[in-house]
Amino acid sequence: MRPKNLEKEEAIRTIALQIIAEEGLENLSMQKLAKAANVSPRTIYIKYENKEDFLVKLFIDEVLGAYEKAVLEKFKPEMVFAEGVKKLWANAFRFFKNNRPAYALMQYGKSSPLLNKAYQERDIKEGDFFSPIHRFLELNAKAGVIRKLPQEAYRAILFSPMFELTNEYFDCLDRPKQVVTDKVFADCCDAVIKGLLK
Amino acid sequence: MRPKNLEKEEAIRTIALQIIAEEGLENLSMQKLAKAANVSPRTIYIKYENKEDFLVKLFIDEVLGAYEKAVLEKFKPEMVFAEGVKKLWANAFRFFKNNRPAYALMQYGKSSPLLNKAYQERDIKEGDFFSPIHRFLELNAKAGVIRKLPQEAYRAILFSPMFELTNEYFDCLDRPKQVVTDKVFADCCDAVIKGLLK
DNA sequence: ATCATAAGTAAACAAACATTTACTTACTTT
DNA sequence: AAAGTAAGTAAATGTTTGTTTACTTATGAT
Structure with missing residues (x-):
């Protein structure tokens, strides 16, 4: 039996992410992807059932x-x-x-109903990557170091500013406004920490 | 001259937003939209040059x-x-x-290169809606009430947790996990405020 | 009342779409 | 070295896409 060419598999995924980042998920077509990855359309369908299956697996494996x-x-x-x-x-x-x-497709995970659904279902199945972080927060809450808040509140306060700064960081690369430095990043992190301290 | 039917114009926009929220931006087609809005495809093209023009205007006017x-x-x-x-x-x-x-399309504004570009260019032209908020922050920073941070840091800390909570709020409507209450919202707001205080 | 005109329609356009068919290639196993 | 088989290809499938063409309708101005 002829073995799979792993380079091709990887090329398909890498180039898909590239197209999504540059042109948007709404402009990714299977034919365009196949051509860009130097592969026949059929090759993509060896590993993936259809376009949705491909996108979900790309999102879950390569990004999440x-x-x-x-x-x-x-x-x-x-x-x-x-x-x-x-x-x-x-x-x-x-x-x-x-x-x-990966950041670009991550953002689509918060927009696209297809990817959002995949994200939620994974959260249930996989036992949640967040659990070590949850334990971390619980320990600190019990020790009286930080406020006691529900999980989703911690998530919102702790992580979303980081995403937003990442967004600004990439925007600045494209059209330089004000550079998001590591200093800004550290200052934000401090503010978030202080906000949660008791 | 026959006058425009404003109801039709509004129906087109409302239903477009609905389709985007339910099926995703990547599944909105002009023909589907026309049919759902009970309108001929040509009618959409009276007001909008093409699909991109329509999406950008929908995003800027109806959402931003x-x-x-x-x-x-x-x-x-x-x-x-x-x-x-x-x-x-x-x-x-x-x-x-x-x-x-509106929330759904707002999220796409952070993913889709087309909408993201429109957002950035608007920021430059329109003189920035953020400016009253910026003045608010500047006044408080000068008075020594809060830390002095660059604008993008304020933006990240002040607004992104609110977006994330909104996201969780809608997720809970779909698949009830833990309800994001006004209490959680207020607690988060307090944490953000405290984080910025000097 | 009728005319001028933009709003609006239904049907059609080529191009692009996701996916499949029919076939060839390359490698493992014998 | 030959056979068996899944990987891989090029070309075609029918469908859907964005947009336009050719036509009809409704209304304010004359």
Whole structure:
């Protein structure tokens, strides 16, 4: 049996992310993707049932999975609160900085009903990547270090400003306004930490 | 001369937003829209040059413009810091709660290169809706009430958690997990305020 | 009342779409 | 070295896409 050419598989995914970042999800077609990846359309359908299946797997594996792994690197729930938060922020920002196409599709995960649904269903199945972070927050809340808030509140306060700054960072690359420096990033992180402290 | 039927114009916009919210921007086609709005495709092209023109105008007028107007309602740059922030948050949350399709397209504004570009260019031309808020922050920073941070940092800390909570709010309507209450909202707002205080 | 005119329609256009068919290629197993 | 088989291709499938053409309708101005 002829073995799969893994380079082609990877090319398909990489170039798909590229097209989505540059032209938008709404402008990604299977034929365009096949041509750009130097592959026959049929080749994509060997691994993926159809376009939706492909997009969901691209999103889950290449974006969500990779992001979650990167965010938790060298993070321990037992860390001192400020250090833990800084680690999470630094990990996330580094991942996106080196991976702009992943950031682009991540944003579509918050817009597209298809990807959003996939995200939610994964959250249920996978036992939630957020759980080490949840334990981290619970420990600090119980110790009286931070306010006690529901999970979704922590999520909103802790992570969304980081996303927004990442957004601004990429916007500045395209049309330089004011550069989002590591200093700005650190200052925001401090503000978020202070807001949660008791 | 036969006058325009304003009801039809409005139907086109309303139904477009609805389709985008329910099926996603990537599944909105001009023919589908025309049929759903009970209108000939040609009718859409009377007011709009093409699909991109339509989407940009829909986004700018129906979403960005309406949102910005709603957020600034009864807000004054001279307000006490905590009160000002609470007003902005309450205004924004109320707008989206009553206007889910607008929220959906707003999210696409952060994903789609087409809409994102339109957003940025508008920021430059229109003199920025953010300027009353900027003045508010500047006044409070000068008075020593809050930290001095660059504009994009304020934006990230002040607004993005509100967006994230709105997101969770709508997710809970679809698949009830934990309801994002006004209490959670207020607690988050307090955390954000505290984080910025000096 | 009728005319001028833009609003509006139904049907059609080529181009692009997701997916499949019919076939060839390359590698493992024997 | 030959056979078996899944990977891979090029070209075609019918459908849907954005947009236009050729025509009809409704209304303010004359």
